[in-house]
Amino acid sequence: MKARRVGTGVAALALVLAGCGGATVESGSSGGSGSGGDCGTVNMAVNPWVGFEADVAVVKYVAEKELGCTVNTKDLTEEVSWQGFASGEIDVIMEDWGHPDLEKQYVDEQKVATKVGETGNVGQIGWFVPPWMAEKYPDITDWKNLNKYASQFKTSESGGKGQVLDGDPSYVTNDEALVKNLDLDYKVVYAGSEAALITAFRQAEEKKTPLLGYFYTPQWFLSEVPLVKVDLPAYEEGCDADPEKVDCDYPETPLLKFARTEFITSDSPAAKLVKNFSWTNDDQNLVAKYIAEDKLDYDDAAKKWVDANQAKVDAWIK
Amino acid sequence: MTVLPLSRAAVTKPGRGRIIAAVLVAFVVLAAVFRGRDTLGLVPSDTTALHRRLNDLNHWVSSNRNESPIFLYFFNEIRAFVDALTTLFQNLISQPGFGRPVPVIGWLGVVAIFALVALAFAGVRVALLLAVGFVFIGMQGLWEESMDTLALTLSAVLLALVIGIPLGIWAGLNDRASAVVTPVLDFLQTMPTFVYLAPFTLLFLIGPASATLVTLVYALPPAVRYTAHGIRSVPRSSVEASESLGSTSFQRLTGVLLPMSRRTIVLGLNQTIMAALSMATVAALIDAPGLGKTILKSLQTLDVGVSFNAGLAIVVMAILLDRLTTAISRSKTRRPSRLRLPVLAVSGVLTVFAVYLSRTYLWAAEFPTTLGATDINIGNDIARISGNAAEWVTLHFSDLTGQLKDSTTTLLIDPVQTLLVESPWWLVAALVLSLAFLLGDLRTTVISAFCVAGLIGSGLWQDSMTTLAATLIATAATMLLGVVFGVWMARSRRADLAIRPVLDALQVMPPFVYLVPFLALFAASRFTAILAAVLYAAPVAIKVVADGITAVSATTVEAATASGSSAGQIIWKVQLPMARQALVLAANQGICYVLAMIVVGGLVGAGALGYDVVAGFSQGELFGKGLTAGFAIVILGILLNRITQAAAERRRGA
Numbered sequence: 001m002k003a004r005r006v007g008t009g010v011a012a013l014a015l016v017l018a019g020c021g022g023a024t025v026e027s028g029s030s031g032g033s034g035s036g037g038d039c040g041t042v043n044m045a046v047n048p049w050v051g052f053e054a055d056v057a058v059v060k061y062v063a064e065k066e067l068g069c070t071v072n073t074k075d076l077t078e079e080v081s082w083q084g085f086a087s088g089e090i091d092v093i094m095e096d097w098g099h100p101d102l103e104k105q106y107v108d109e110q111k112v113a114t115k116v117g118e119t120g121n122v123g124q125i126g127w128f129v130p131p132w133m134a135e136k137y138p139d140i141t142d143w144k145n146l147n148k149y150a151s152q153f154k155t156s157e158s159g160g161k162g163q164v165l166d167g168d169p170s171y172v173t174n175d176e177a178l179v180k181n182l183d184l185d186y187k188v189v190y191a192g193s194e195a196a197l198i199t200a201f202r203q204a205e206e207k208k209t210p211l212l213g214y215f216y217t218p219q220w221f222l223s224e225v226p227l228v229k230v231d232l233p234a235y236e237e238g239c240d241a242d243p244e245k246v247d248c249d250y251p252e253t254p255l256l257k258f259a260r261t262e263f264i265t266s267d268s269p270a271a272k273l274v275k276n277f278s279w280t281n282d283d284q285n286l287v288a289k290y291i292a293e294d295k296l297d298y299d300d301a302a303k304k305w306v307d308a309n310q311a312k313v314d315a316w317i318k
Numbered sequence: 319m320t321v322l323p324l325s326r327a328a329v330t331k332p333g334r335g336r337i338i339a340a341v342l343v344a345f346v347v348l349a350a351v352f353r354g355r356d357t358l359g360l361v362p363s364d365t366t367a368l369h370r371r372l373n374d375l376n377h378w379v380s381s382n383r384n385e386s387p388i389f390l391y392f393f394n395e396i397r398a399f400v401d402a403l404t405t406l407f408q409n410l411i412s413q414p415g416f417g418r419p420v421p422v423i424g425w426l427g428v429v430a431i432f433a434l435v436a437l438a439f440a441g442v443r444v445a446l447l448l449a450v451g452f453v454f455i456g457m458q459g460l461w462e463e464s465m466d467t468l469a470l471t472l473s474a475v476l477l478a479l480v481i482g483i484p485l486g487i488w489a490g491l492n493d494r495a496s497a498v499v500t501p502v503l504d505f506l507q508t509m510p511t512f513v514y515l516a517p518f519t520l521l522f523l524i525g526p527a528s529a530t531l532v533t534l535v536y537a538l539p540p541a542v543r544y545t546a547h548g549i550r551s552v553p554r555s556s557v558e559a560s561e562s563l564g565s566t567s568f569q570r571l572t573g574v575l576l577p578m579s580r581r582t583i584v585l586g587l588n589q590t591i592m593a594a595l596s597m598a599t600v601a602a603l604i605d606a607p608g609l610g611k612t613i614l615k616s617l618q619t620l621d622v623g624v625s626f627n628a629g630l631a632i633v634v635m636a637i638l639l640d641r642l643t644t645a646i647s648r649s650k651t652r653r654p655s656r657l658r659l660p661v662l663a664v665s666g667v668l669t670v671f672a673v674y675l676s677r678t679y680l681w682a683a684e685f686p687t688t689l690g691a692t693d694i695n696i697g698n699d700i701a702r703i704s705g706n707a708a709e710w711v712t713l714h715f716s717d718l719t720g721q722l723k724d725s726t727t728t729l730l731i732d733p734v735q736t737l738l739v740e741s742p743w744w745l746v747a748a749l750v751l752s753l754a755f756l757l758g759d760l761r762t763t764v765i766s767a768f769c770v771a772g773l774i775g776s777g778l779w780q781d782s783m784t785t786l787a788a789t790l791i792a793t794a795a796t797m798l799l800g801v802v803f804g805v806w807m808a809r810s811r812r813a814d815l816a817i818r819p820v821l822d823a824l825q826v827m828p829p830f831v832y833l834v835p836f837l838a839l840f841a842a843s844r845f846t847a848i849l850a851a852v853l854y855a856a857p858v859a860i861k862v863v864a865d866g867i868t869a870v871s872a873t874t875v876e877a878a879t880a881s882g883s884s885a886g887q888i889i890w891k892v893q894l895p896m897a898r899q900a901l902v903l904a905a906n907q908g909i910c911y912v913l914a915m916i917v918v919g920g921l922v923g924a925g926a927l928g929y930d931v932v933a934g935f936s937q938g939e940l941f942g943k944g945l946t947a948g949f950a951i952v953i954l955g956i957l958l959n960r961i962t963q964a965a966a967e968r969r970r971g972a
Contacts, residue, residue, distance in 0.1 A: 046615075074524075074605045075602065075605075075611055075614050075615055076524065076603070076604075076605060077603070077935070077936040078936065079935075079936050079938055080519060080524055080604060080605075080935075080936070083380070083519060083523065083524060084524055084605075086380060086383070086523075087523035087524065087525070089524055089525055089605065101938055101939060102938060105377065105380070105938075109381065110380075110381060155841070155843070156723060156724050156728070156843055156844075156845070157727075157841075157842065157843050157844060157923055157925075165842065168936070169920070169932045169936055169937070170932075170933070170935075170936030170937060189923050189925070190842065190920070190921075190923055190925065190929055191842040191922070191923055192833075192837075192842060192920070192921035192923065192932075193921065195834060195837075196834075196842055199834070199837055200837075200841065200842065203716070203838065244364075295621065
């Protein structure tokens with residue numbers, strides 16, 4: 001009996017709701033592209049750091065709102081995104097920090113990808129300490145003094161040596177080789193992600209505990225905690241040619257855009273947008289902060305920036 | 319550490335026990351003498367010739383995918399089929415399909431169909447639970463993502479059952495089949511999910527097809543294992559009775575074996591679904607649609623709240639599917655009421671009507687965020703509250719947890735690791751082989767020798783030893799929890815009711831979800847990795863132990879009680895020994911799950927094989943090394959399982 005009563009209740013409710021009517025599936029369109037129907041679908045890779053997300057958020061917003069494209073975003077690591085060029089599942093990688101081996105395989109050999117140019121951002125990888133340490137130990141920012149401080153950076157994981165905290169295993173890094181070639185009394189430990197690095201640095205600054213770690217600019221977190229860079233031996237052309245013999249700091253890297261050849265040579269307006277897209281480190285940091293710290297979703301973060309920078313956007317799509 | 323769970327086995331044979339103790343002492347002494355010699359170390363960024371050869375294979379495949387016949391007629395065909403299957407499920411419930419702007423069945427239709435199935439097979443209560451549960455997920459603002467995950471899970475589970483149940487029956491009836499299938503299952507289950515990702519994307523590219531296939535591979539073993547286990551556990555007397563009545567083997571299978579092992583088979587279905595759900599999140603790394611994506615993305619922005627909300631949706635879905643399958647397995651025992659048919663007929667009509675509505679009206683197709691003027695989306699609140707809670711805990715406890723981590727590391731993890739890693743390889747090998755011989759037999763020793771050789775050949779001996787140390791500690795902790803909670807749940811119905819949902823939650827809550835708060839509490843460390851592995855493996859071990867102890871015949875326990883045994887005596891002298899099979903299965907599963915999780919440890923500072931695997935997935939020049947590390951993990955799994963199993967069998971023979 002109980003079952004039947006529930007059943008009739010549901011039925012009555014359903015009928016009432018149905019009676020109210022509302023938009024039918026055929027009349028109301030959800031999804032579906034806007035005005036410019038000639039753009040079609042664009043598949044964008046999203047690599048695991050927030051700066052990359054900022055690039056994608058803005059390009060996605062402009063492509064969808066101003067060009068009428070449909071944009072799919074796919075969260076993938078760098079290597080896997082490049083595989084997407086071959087399979088046709090990825091059209092655009094917005095921020096590449098330098099992968100000569102992948103470039104050779106997919107651009108030169110298979111010719112499925114094309115280098116589209118620079119994003120306008122300049123990337124700098126390096127070793128950083130929290131601000132309180134740089135203040136208390138001013139000479140810590142010279143690599144020659146690092147061994148002096150090694151014992152401070154000791155953790156349960158570093159086996160008696162100092163710890164260098166690295167990020168995601170997929171990031172571009174020479175740190176193992178650097179430790180070896182510079183005779184540093186350190187061990188590289190992988191935190192696993194950008195999130196973990198940020199957590200570690202934030203805690204180190206709050207609690208005034210020592211921390212030496214891999215980090216990079218452009219990066220929104222630096223406006224929350226202005227980490228201080230440790231100077232490794234200056235970069236010279238070619239000093240990082242052999243991955244096992246690297247003994248110098250990371251170079252400044254102009255960040256690059258790559259795209260699937262078939263997509264970028266098409267006359268899709270989105271291809272033009274990707275080609276023309278260019279902005280500054282400050283621009284990216286701002287949008288990245290909207291996303292990571294203010295927790296806006298992609299569209300809201302992008303809208304906020306686009307509304308304030310319409311002139312730049314117009315230059316991309318004109 | 320290996321001998322801990324087996325020490326009682328050793329005690330029953332005083333001679334052997336003393337020899338094992340002597341071997342261990344000798345090992346510790348020699349380890350101190352030869353410390354640091356012949357440790358076969360390899361820097362993380364270095365590779366061996368074997369690793370580089372695998373890299374070349376990687377290159378070859380990606381350049382020949384559309385030319386080589388093996389791709390054109392085999393891998394690409396499989397990909398097309400699985401892709402079609404998954405897309406079909408997606409078009410039905412989650413993505414716009416068949417030229418419509420919305421899925422074929424909207425949220426109202428999905429809720430109605432699940433409620434109807436539950437009503438037909440499980441009763442009113444489960445039907446209500448399912449309806450409420452699905453609506454809850456919708457109110458979390460995650461309907462579409464959840465349906466994507468469900469579509470992926472359903473297609474993987476469907477394939478797993480189609481392949482797994484016949485295999486399980488075969489392995490249950492035929493000893494030789496079992497001998498062939500078991501190591502393959504061990505292999506599949508121990509091979510960490512991350513290891514699959516690289517080769518599977520290599521063969522099947524990124525996207526839903528690969529995602530379904532990796533999920534299938536991970537979800538298949540429980541389906542086979544539990545089916546075989548169920549068939550084997552049917553009492554001889556029942557089978558003999560049926561034989562004496564002259565039934566054919568097919569009649570015996572359908573009339574006796576399958577019905578009598580139904581409970582175990584459904585337990586296997588449960589495990590298959592749980593495994594599929596947990597894998598469906600990891601598969602987000604290779605572009606699987608669904609909740610996994612939400613979780614991965616929130617990790618990048620450190621958003622504990624959002625990832626908890628999505629994790630919760632997975633947990634709710636798991637609980638719903640678990641209750642449904644469990645209720646179905648018990649349904650036959652109830653007497654059908656007179657009203658059953660009319661009620662079902664009415665509900666059937668209502669369901670058809672609901673599906674019609676969800677095809678026609680937008681409000682029934684896409685889950686609404688408001689009802690009239692009221693906001694019914696509770697996802698944001700859940701995210702905010704859980705995010706704040708995590709922050710509070712971190713703020714107040716991270717000093718305490720830091721100390722816990724440091725002391726455990728110094729007192730337990732470091733000594734065990736030093737023993738294994740800093741000792742010469744030949745000394746560790748000698749220890750493993752002598753333990754294999756003393757606990758098992760000559761066969762075990764030979765297999766162990768092959769395993770040790772494999773580890774050396776992989777070029778990753780030292781990383782393997784680091785991982786072995788973490789695995790031993792995690793497995794010991796898992797078994798401890800398994801026995802304590804398993805016994806408690808078996809002896810108290812109330813404990814069972816309270817604990818089981820927590821276990822379900824832990825089992826399916828994607829590990830990524832608790833990694834961020836763990837990282838804040840315990841930093842990037844081996845301790846964090848071990849903790850994550852224990853939390854992941856313990857639920858399975860606890861469930862299996864509880865099940866085994868419940869199965870101990872009540873009359874035996876009553877007889878023991880009548881003869882004046884205390885509760886402790888009953889547990890130690892009657893229930894645990896009689897549930898030995900279950901304990902072995904628990905240890906076996908525990909090791910598999912710990913090893914599967916050890917890779918994730920590579921993401922949180924545990925390094926070693928886990929790191930190799932993760933790095934191999936994300937860096938082309940480390941592909942071969944990552945793959946080799948995956949095999950090394952499998953070899954470790956085989957080694958540990960063989961020795962524990964042989965030890966258990968030897969004791970049974972005694």
